[in-house]
Amino acid sequence: MRSYLELSNVSIEFTSKNSTFRALDKVNLHVNKGEFVSLIGHSGCGKSTVLNIVAGLYQATEGGVILEGKEIDAPGPDRAVVFQNHALLPWLTVYQNVELAVAQVFKGKRSPSEIRDWILHNLDLVHMTHAMDKYPHEISGGMKQRVGIARGLAMEPKVLLMDEPFGALDALTRAHLQDEVMRIHASLNNTVIMITHDVDEAVLLSDKIVMMTVGPNARIGNILDVALPRPRDRLAMANDTQYNHYRQEVLKFLYGGHSQRELAA
Amino acid sequence: MLQRARVMTSELLNRMSGVDMSALLRSWTLTVFGIIAFVLLWELGASRIDTALGKFPGPQQVWSQTQSLYDDHVREQERRQDFYERQDQRNAERLAANPDAEVQFRDYTGRPTFLDQVKTSLITVAFGFTLAMLVAIPLGIVCGLSNTMYSVVNPVVQVFKPVSPLAWLPLVTMVVSALYVTESPLVSKAFLTSAITVALCCLWPTVINTTVGVASVDKDLINVSRVIQLPALQHVRKIVLPSAIPMIFTGMRLSLATGWMVLIAAEMLAQSPGLGKFIWDEFQNGSSDSLGRIMVAVLAIGLIGFLLDKLMLLLQRRMSWDKTTALR
Numbered sequence: 001m002r003s004y005l006e007l008s009n010v011s012i013e014f015t016s017k018n019s020t021f022r023a024l025d026k027v028n029l030h031v032n033k034g035e036f037v038s039l040i041g042h043s044g045c046g047k048s049t050v051l052n053i054v055a056g057l058y059q060a061t062e063g064g065v066i067l068e069g070k071e072i073d074a075p076g077p078d079r080a081v082v083f084q085n086h087a088l089l090p091w092l093t094v095y096q097n098v099e100l101a102v103a104q105v106f107k108g109k110r111s112p113s114e115i116r117d118w119i120l121h122n123l124d125l126v127h128m129t130h131a132m133d134k135y136p137h138e139i140s141g142g143m144k145q146r147v148g149i150a151r152g153l154a155m156e157p158k159v160l161l162m163d164e165p166f167g168a169l170d171a172l173t174r175a176h177l178q179d180e181v182m183r184i185h186a187s188l189n190n191t192v193i194m195i196t197h198d199v200d201e202a203v204l205l206s207d208k209i210v211m212m213t214v215g216p217n218a219r220i221g222n223i224l225d226v227a228l229p230r231p232r233d234r235l236a237m238a239n240d241t242q243y244n245h246y247r248q249e250v251l252k253f254l255y256g257g258h259s260q261r262e263l264a265a
Numbered sequence: 266m267l268q269r270a271r272v273m274t275s276e277l278l279n280r281m282s283g284v285d286m287s288a289l290l291r292s293w294t295l296t297v298f299g300i301i302a303f304v305l306l307w308e309l310g311a312s313r314i315d316t317a318l319g320k321f322p323g324p325q326q327v328w329s330q331t332q333s334l335y336d337d338h339v340r341e342q343e344r345r346q347d348f349y350e351r352q353d354q355r356n357a358e359r360l361a362a363n364p365d366a367e368v369q370f371r372d373y374t375g376r377p378t379f380l381d382q383v384k385t386s387l388i389t390v391a392f393g394f395t396l397a398m399l400v401a402i403p404l405g406i407v408c409g410l411s412n413t414m415y416s417v418v419n420p421v422v423q424v425f426k427p428v429s430p431l432a433w434l435p436l437v438t439m440v441v442s443a444l445y446v447t448e449s450p451l452v453s454k455a456f457l458t459s460a461i462t463v464a465l466c467c468l469w470p471t472v473i474n475t476t477v478g479v480a481s482v483d484k485d486l487i488n489v490s491r492v493i494q495l496p497a498l499q500h501v502r503k504i505v506l507p508s509a510i511p512m513i514f515t516g517m518r519l520s521l522a523t524g525w526m527v528l529i530a531a532e533m534l535a536q537s538p539g540l541g542k543f544i545w546d547e548f549q550n551g552s553s554d555s556l557g558r559i560m561v562a563v564l565a566i567g568l569i570g571f572l573l574d575k576l577m578l579l580l581q582r583r584m585s586w587d588k589t590t591a592l593r
């Protein structure tokens with residue numbers, strides 16, 4: 001059976017002046033429709049590279065990515081990206097930033113009033129309608145990240161790709177946004193791939209945690225299926241034995257030498 | 266009571282202007298202090314320098330020359346008006362006597378006054394600058410977008426950038442006289458020569474800064490554009506240009522400053538009308554007023570240069586999204 005999104009034997013080499021650097025070596029991954037997948041691994045192992053290949057922003061040297069039976073070879077709005085440092089255009093307001101994407105993606109398919117309603121609906125999803133006429137430098141880091149998420153969601157992507165969306169935020173804001181992302185995922189049931197450094201975040205949000213070995217020649221070391229029932233409540237989880245078991249598994253992989261041993265194998 | 270009123274006014278002023286009034290006051294005080302100190306030093310220094318044309322002009326002499334130059338201008342304007350009135354009257358009389366008579370219209374040919382020369386210089390620099398920008402900004406955008414174009418254009422820019430305007434001048438003069446031959450010239454050859462020389466020297470800072478601005482657009486923003494698949498033109502209009510606007514303006518300000526400096530030198534050397542010619546004529550004239558008048562021109566050049574820069578700054582504030590950077 002074919003899965004919704006499939007990475008098969010993806011390898012990539014970066015060539016600089018006089019050397020080639022093989023960042024990824026034969027990465028294989030299957031993602032089902034509606035699944036929430038986290039990529040976790042040490043810094044510099046190649047998580048962003050995987051995401052960029054799925055987005056089409058990087059070209060794999062070997063292997064390929066297939067989404068709904070079609071090979072990916074260029075970036076497109078069906079794989080919206082939420083960037084680590086929000087990547088909002090500083091000269092556009094919150095509303096205009098989302099509009100830029102929506103107007104382009106639904107050009108000729110929706111009427112101006114439908115487009116306007118759709119933008120407002122997505123800003124409402126992330127609770128940002130109140131600040132829609134503000135410029136990025138006038139809102140906080142967490143708010144910028146929410147606008148980035150709204151922009152991604154508004155493109156109605158087949159897969160939403162998020163590169164450490166909460167990396168630059170304080171713990172409280174982070175928890176708040178995680179809850180919002182869970183809520184949105186529950187209601188829209190979209191397919192998400194999210195990069196994270198944070199073990200709790202990975203376990204709380206994901207259906208599947210993909211653990212990567214350290215680079216170079218990084219590959220997928222282990223995949224953990226998280227069978228916790230939804231909706232998940234962060235307070236209840238703290239004492240949940242199953243939750244803590246998953247947590248231990250990921251920690252063991254990251255710090256217990258698994259990620260390194262894989263490399264030697 | 267009085268104090269409360271004062272507090273209230275200052276609060277009101279704060280709210281009205283949106284800036285800290287005391288900081289504004291402080292900066293103004295310092296400005297005035299700087300000017301006074303300069304004038305005192307000038308006075309002190311000037312009285313000690315003797316030249317063949319008398320003492321170096323001090324503030325007082327410069328002030329009186331400013332007034333006399335202004336009076337000259339007013340007088341000249343009256344003369345011009347008289348001339349045209351008399352001509353009209355004469356023509357009317359002649360037509361009344363004989364409806365078929367041929368009447369003549371002559372232009373008034375008085376000596377251009379100081380203010381006329383200022384006007385000429387301003388028009389020339391505006392024309393030359395605009396001409397340069399029409400070439401420089403598109404060229405910079407193309408060079409910033411395409412590495413190939415950059416490799417082609419960059420060596421040429423680097424070689425021509427350090428060339429002094431005075432080196433261009435003879436070539437431009439000859440080319441203009443060779444190519445610009447019309448029955449009824451819209452503008453004079455001298456004007457065109459000065460303007461083109463200005464344009465050649467204003468090009469480079471804008472080309473270079475536009476290129477850098479366009480080439481250094483944030484990679485994430487380019488990726489956003491790729492993900493939403495913006496067409497090439499839209500990409501330039503919506504992502505590249507707004508990103509590069511601050512750098513483009515920096516280039517334009519440098520260009521305008523260069524252009525204004527170049528213009529004065531070109532006018533002096535080519536004897537084409539403008540402030541440069543005014544200075545040269547006064548120097549040749551060599552009367553006891555000359556140095557004072559030249560000093561007036563020097564101050565006027567500085568003041569106009571300063572105002573032109575302020576104008577660009579104002580325009581930049583209007584057009585740029587980046588209000589957070591301190592604009593100096």
Ligand SMILES: Nc1ncnc2c1ncn2[C@@H]1O[C@H](COP(=O)(O)OP(=O)(O)OP(=O)(O)O)[C@@H](O)[C@H]1O
Binds near residue numbers: 015021042047048
């Ligand atoms: N465009 C590129 N050119 C050359 N090398 C690159 C490029 N992009 C990534 N790399 C290299 O590939 C490796 C993986 O980088 P990547 O950004 O994917 O890591 P990451 O897992 O996302 O790290 P972090 O968690 O710190 O963001 C790194 O060693 C990096 O130096």
Ligand SMILES: [Mg+2]
Binds near residue numbers: 047048049163
């Ligand atoms: Mg990364």
